[in-house]
Amino acid sequence: MxxxxxxxxxxxxxxxxxxxxxxxxxxxxxxxxxxxxxxxxxPLSIPLGQxxxxxxxxxxxxxxxxxxxxxxxxxxxxxxxxxxxxxxxxxxxxxxxxxxxxxxxxxxxxxxxxxxxxxxxxxxxxxxxxxxxxxxxxxxxxxxxxxDEGGEIVVGQQGSPEDSAAAFGFAFAAAAARGASLRAVRAWNLPSLYAYSPGSMALADEAGGLVPYEEKSLREALAPWRERFPEVPVTEQVEIGSAGQVLLTSSGAARLLVVGRRAKRGALGSRIGSVAHAALHLAPCPVAVVPHE
CATH class of the missing domain: 3.40.50.620 (HUPs)
Structure with missing residues (x-):
């Protein structure tokens, strides 16, 4: 089809x-x-001619x-x-x-x-x-x-490589089609006291600290897409802060902003998500919202 x-x-x-x-x-x-x-x-509740x-x-x-x-x-x-x-x-x-x-x-x-x-x-x-x-x-x-041609496309990355695969696939294809570069942005925050665990801290220690750990996570998520789209220049950006705010400050001159949205339905129905909501309401460029499982 x-x-x-x-x-x-x-x-x-x-x-x-x-x-x-x-x-x-x-x-x-x-x-x-x-x-x-x-x-x-x-049908109208008031019987007017239509x-x-x-x-x-x-x-x-x-x-x-x-x-x-x-x-x-x-x-x-x-x-x-x-x-x-x-x-x-x-x-x-x-x-x-x-x-x-x-x-x-x-x-x-x-x-x-x-x-x-x-x-x-x-x-x-x-x-x-x-x-x-x-x-x-x-x-x-x-x-x-x-x-609309050339320029830069900004895409947000969160979670695992699987979580960002759909957004990366869309963003890389869009960049390749218009001869644009791509900026992959991963935002992070210091974990709360209750989020610390020996297992999570061991992973960060192995990477050399929290920042290198976040950078490694972004590189791993990007790796298959850089191989599939070698013609697309990629800038990696890891920055502390809320995901919505970091994406917005990074997309001021972007041709397109790409964000993911988890496709799971909750008790109150489907939701856009806070990051996508911020991008849709505040970004100055077109915004693509890509669902993923």
Missing amino acids: SREIVAGVDGSPESLAAADWAAREARRRGLALRLVYAWRTE DRARQDRMADEVVRAAESTIGGRYPGLALTAEVLADTPVSALLGTEERAEMLVIGSRGHGAVVGFLLGSHGQQIIAAATRPVVAVRARDDAEDAEAD
Whole structure:
């Protein structure tokens, strides 16, 4: 089954920015792009007249306008667009079988305030089994396509090599596709008194201390991906501090920030996670949230 990139559109500047980003990524990776607008007429609690035909025409106009804009900017791109009779969350999640990634818009107000992620976006990111990229509308007149090439991609690493494999795989593939370098960031904190144990301290002692231990952990997690993508220049960064804050301070000039999200469902349902939440709301660049087991 051929893979595709799926972007949600709704007529807003943010969704058009997401579709534009998705088009460039699809062209780089040699994939098709599918634009999706979710629309379902809901019964009203107050009995007012609803012009279903007019509403359907408006929905079709939104998706066709996005298709025309993206198709005009990127001729030759394999592009489809459709209106799905469903809610935005269910519609986008329903495309995952063929999706390489999902791309959504996110309201942004500059590098200081960053993303204001709507409830639909949060639900999609929390439940998706594919990577979800959140893109905000640009606040300046720079050429987005030129600004998108090269540069640096920042990816966070936590836990074991297995924990970060999905995020690293996505980040290295994205860097290779656009000729970018990659910055792998591992944040750490001093363990609390109750976290000390002979076993954990023995591992740190063998590595020469806590900092060398963290550096060794990052190198081991990176090793298979550096071998698979030898053309991608990699910078290793190990820094003390909270993972969210370290990632944000490291991604000021990044083209893309990649973070992982554990895909396990809790008693209250799926959650985004604190690191991904901070990145989505405060990072000035597009943010990819990659689920892992």
